[in-house]
Amino acid sequence: MTDTVLSVKNLFVEYSSPRGKVKAVRDVSFDLKAGETMAVIGESGCGKTTLALSLVRLLPKAARVTGGSVQFFRDGKITDVLALNMQGLRAYRWQDCAMVFQSALNALNPVLKIRSQVQDTARAHGEHDPRKIEDRAKWLFEQVLLDPERVYNAYPHELSGGMRQRVLIALGVLLNPQVVILDEPTTALDVLTQRTIIDVLKRLRADMGFAIVFISHDLSMAAELAHRMVTMYAGQIVETGPVNTVFYEPMHPYTLGLLKAAPGLTGPRDELSSIPGSPPDLIRPPTGCKFEPRCPFAQAICAEQEPPLTLYGADHASACHFHNEPIIARQAYRDAVKAGLQKVEPNS
Amino acid sequence: MNAQPILEMQHVNKVFKARRSTVQVLFDVSLSVAPNKTLCVVGESGCGKTTTGKILAGLAKPTDGTILFEGRDVSKFTGDDFTTYRKAVQIVHQDPYASLNPVHTLYRTLSFPLFRHKLVRNRDEARTRVLELLKIVDLSPAADFIDKFPHQLSGGQRQRVSIARALTVNPRVIVADEAVSMVDVSIRISLLNTLTELQKHLGVTFVFITHDLAVARYFAWEGEIAVMYLGRVIEQGPAPTVTTSPQHPYTRTLISSLPEPDPEITRGKERLELRSHDIPSLSHIPSGCAFHPRCPAQFYVPGVCDRHSPELASTEVSSVAACHVAAMTSKHDEAIREKAV
Numbered sequence: 001m002t003d004t005v006l007s008v009k010n011l012f013v014e015y016s017s018p019r020g021k022v023k024a025v026r027d028v029s030f031d032l033k034a035g036e037t038m039a040v041i042g043e044s045g046c047g048k049t050t051l052a053l054s055l056v057r058l059l060p061k062a063a064r065v066t067g068g069s070v071q072f073f074r075d076g077k078i079t080d081v082l083a084l085n086m087q088g089l090r091a092y093r094w095q096d097c098a099m100v101f102q103s104a105l106n107a108l109n110p111v112l113k114i115r116s117q118v119q120d121t122a123r124a125h126g127e128h129d130p131r132k133i134e135d136r137a138k139w140l141f142e143q144v145l146l147d148p149e150r151v152y153n154a155y156p157h158e159l160s161g162g163m164r165q166r167v168l169i170a171l172g173v174l175l176n177p178q179v180v181i182l183d184e185p186t187t188a189l190d191v192l193t194q195r196t197i198i199d200v201l202k203r204l205r206a207d208m209g210f211a212i213v214f215i216s217h218d219l220s221m222a223a224e225l226a227h228r229m230v231t232m233y234a235g236q237i238v239e240t241g242p243v244n245t246v247f248y249e250p251m252h253p254y255t256l257g258l259l260k261a262a263p264g265l266t267g268p269r270d271e272l273s274s275i276p277g278s279p280p281d282l283i284r285p286p287t288g289c290k291f292e293p294r295c296p297f298a299q300a301i302c303a304e305q306e307p308p309l310t311l312y313g314a315d316h317a318s319a320c321h322f323h324n325e326p327i328i329a330r331q332a333y334r335d336a337v338k339a340g341l342q343k344v345e346p347n348s
Numbered sequence: 349m350n351a352q353p354i355l356e357m358q359h360v361n362k363v364f365k366a367r368r369s370t371v372q373v374l375f376d377v378s379l380s381v382a383p384n385k386t387l388c389v390v391g392e393s394g395c396g397k398t399t400t401g402k403i404l405a406g407l408a409k410p411t412d413g414t415i416l417f418e419g420r421d422v423s424k425f426t427g428d429d430f431t432t433y434r435k436a437v438q439i440v441h442q443d444p445y446a447s448l449n450p451v452h453t454l455y456r457t458l459s460f461p462l463f464r465h466k467l468v469r470n471r472d473e474a475r476t477r478v479l480e481l482l483k484i485v486d487l488s489p490a491a492d493f494i495d496k497f498p499h500q501l502s503g504g505q506r507q508r509v510s511i512a513r514a515l516t517v518n519p520r521v522i523v524a525d526e527a528v529s530m531v532d533v534s535i536r537i538s539l540l541n542t543l544t545e546l547q548k549h550l551g552v553t554f555v556f557i558t559h560d561l562a563v564a565r566y567f568a569w570e571g572e573i574a575v576m577y578l579g580r581v582i583e584q585g586p587a588p589t590v591t592t593s594p595q596h597p598y599t600r601t602l603i604s605s606l607p608e609p610d611p612e613i614t615r616g617k618e619r620l621e622l623r624s625h626d627i628p629s630l631s632h633i634p635s636g637c638a639f640h641p642r643c644p645a646q647f648y649v650p651g652v653c654d655r656h657s658p659e660l661a662s663t664e665v666s667s668v669a670a671c672h673v674a675a676m677t678s679k680h681d682e683a684i685r686e687k688a689v
Contacts, residue, residue, distance in 0.1 A: 043532045043533075043534065044503075044532050145625055160626075160627070190392040190393055190559060191392065191559065191560075191561070191602050191605055191606050192392065192601065192602065192605055192622065192625075192627075193392075194605075194607075195605035195606075195607075196625050198607065217532055217533055218533070218607075219533070219609040220562075220606070220607035220608050220609045220614060221607055223607060223608065223609055223610055223611040223613075223614045223615075224607040224611075224614045224615065243611050244611050244612070247609075247610060247611050257534060258533060258534060259609065261533050261534040261536070261537045262533060262609035263537070263562040263563055263565065263566040263609075264562055264608040264609055264610060264613070265561060265562050265565060265591055265603055265606060265608055266608060266610075266613050269565070269566060269569045269588075272537045272540075272541075272566060273537065273541075274534045274535065274536075274537040274538030274541065275534040278502070
């Protein structure tokens with residue numbers, strides 16, 4: 001396909017630990033299209049951050065990519081990310097693929113003014129005209145609803161958490177990357193600040209046309225921003241599809257479980273339920289489907305055979321032997337909510 | 349509310365003194381919670397919700413105002429009365445990684461208050477009681493957990509231990525400060541469901557402090573929500589009313605801003621735009637209504653909102669709100685209704 005910007009094929013990542021190899025990412029494949037926003041959803045420890053880090057080769061020392069490929073496409077050129085040397089990697093990171101980290105408090109250097117951090121970044125990537133850099137930075141700060149003069153000359157401690165997060169986003173797109181990876185961009189932020197970040201991302205995405213991979217455990221964020229949703233469980237992609245389809249016709253019981261655990265503000269009080277049990281040991285994963293011990297639809301075959309990620313609908317794939325069950329359950333649930341909605345009187 | 353509140357704060361102000369300056373974090377806050385009910389305190393960081401929780405639990409003293417426990421002034425308590433109050437009101441902290449002693453086993457953490465308050469006579473009794481407590485908070489099989497250290501547990505499990513610790517002294521009220529915000533979505537719901545069960549079976553009253561309106565609405569469905577902004581309660585009422593018919597522009601903006609786990613609903617939401625994105629600093633609280641510099645344009649009335657501080661007043665629904673505009677609309681409607689009659 002011509003408009004793919006990032007293509008991941010059969011990626012495996014392992015961590016070495018005293019107890020053995022932790023298989024954190026197993027056989028993950030996806031294509032990210034230009035301008036597309038893809039949400040990667042899952043519980044802590046499902047491998048979503050490891051996946052993100054391996055896209056920019058920032059994995060910690062204990063981790064090793066044991067198989068697969070990551071390819072980046074720009075202007076007809078193919079870059080094999082996993083084979084890049086240090087120099088190539090330095091150019092690829094930030095210019096082609098930028099990462100915005102989870103903790104805005106720790107990601108900025110506390111003893112340097114924002115100005116220096118902007119200038120350093122641009123200089124390291126071959127832009128030597130300070131005026132040009134300053135103009136671009138200030139324009140970007142305006143785009144993310146910050147006061148450019150004040151922020152440009154400020155130290156990180158002079159800014160609030162939400163402002164720092166916006167500085168990081170502006171810094172991330174400073175060099176016009178094709179792909180921006182956001183790791184939990186709004187966790188630990190207040191509702192109104194979170195809304196500002198969402199609006200800022202939507203605006204930048206429309207103006208600059210970059211693709212976004214964002215990692216989150218918050219389904220509401222995915223519902224708000226994403227075009228496509230990917231659910232990860234125990235290091236694997238268990239479901240992927242267009243965001244509306246995944247929300248309304250989920251084909252994997254784990255996605256269904258997450259949807260049933262997310263409280264909303266509309267309609268009657270949903271009966272929410274949690275997913276019983278805990279994620280499997282990634283050192284000795286069970287044979288068969290990894291979700292089987294926690295799955296309400298599990299049958300004998302699930303413990304024996306691991307279901308492969310299979311395309312069942314238009315652009316909608318699931319790794320489940322009984323992919324119709326979650327759809328039916330979700331439909332029943334939505335009907336019940338609709339029926340309940342008519343009963344609720346808002347001015348009670 | 350008919351029943352006498354079990355815990356109440358009346359006209360509480362709280363001022364923190366720094367070296368040179370003073371910062372007032374609570375302004376005339378009055379809240380109450382009836383026995384076996386839930387009160388959710390919702391607000392952004394810095395709105396004073398944690399301080400409110402600490403004052404209710406007796407961990408901080410108000411600068412002015414009174415705290416009443418079962419109708420009696422807490423500051424006058426001495427001896428046994430004070431012990432009873434401290435035992436009856438327990439707190440669960442936000443961060444389960446920081447609030448448990450890492451070198452103590454769960455048995456030690458949970459048995460200490462039992463011995464301290466002479467609720468058990470010997471180790472056998474203590475062990476039995478600790479096992480019971482672990483079972484109540486769904487840490488089963490309890491025998492596998494009792495001799496573990498906190499580092500062997502996940503965040504959600506640790507938070508369950510914190511809840512069990514609060515339960516050791518048979519409290520009447522639990523103040524939970526962001527007790528579920530550090531854990532994953534699916535675990536969050538199971539913790540909330542555990543707390544709901546506790547309320548049903550043990551009759552515990554909850555003061556639940558959170559920044560997440562959706563969580564507040566889920567947990568306090570049969571109770572009340574109080575929304576705080578810059579040290580004041582600006583809206584309070586039954587949870588369904590506050591979340592479906594918010595009256596204060598701040599609550600309206602919060603609800604219109606909150607993403608929801610449904611693409612069609614969240615993208616189709618009617619949006620209110622704040623006039624300013626920055627939260628004023630507590631050391632420079634705006635004149636008049638503290639929300640006026642940010643209040644959406646369709647509500648803000650220059651000359652009124654920036655001069656006079658609004659009082660909490662009844663609205664056209666079953667909540668109270670501190671907003672000139674909501675009050676006017678409400679009276680306006682009353683006038684129309686009177687005319688119609």
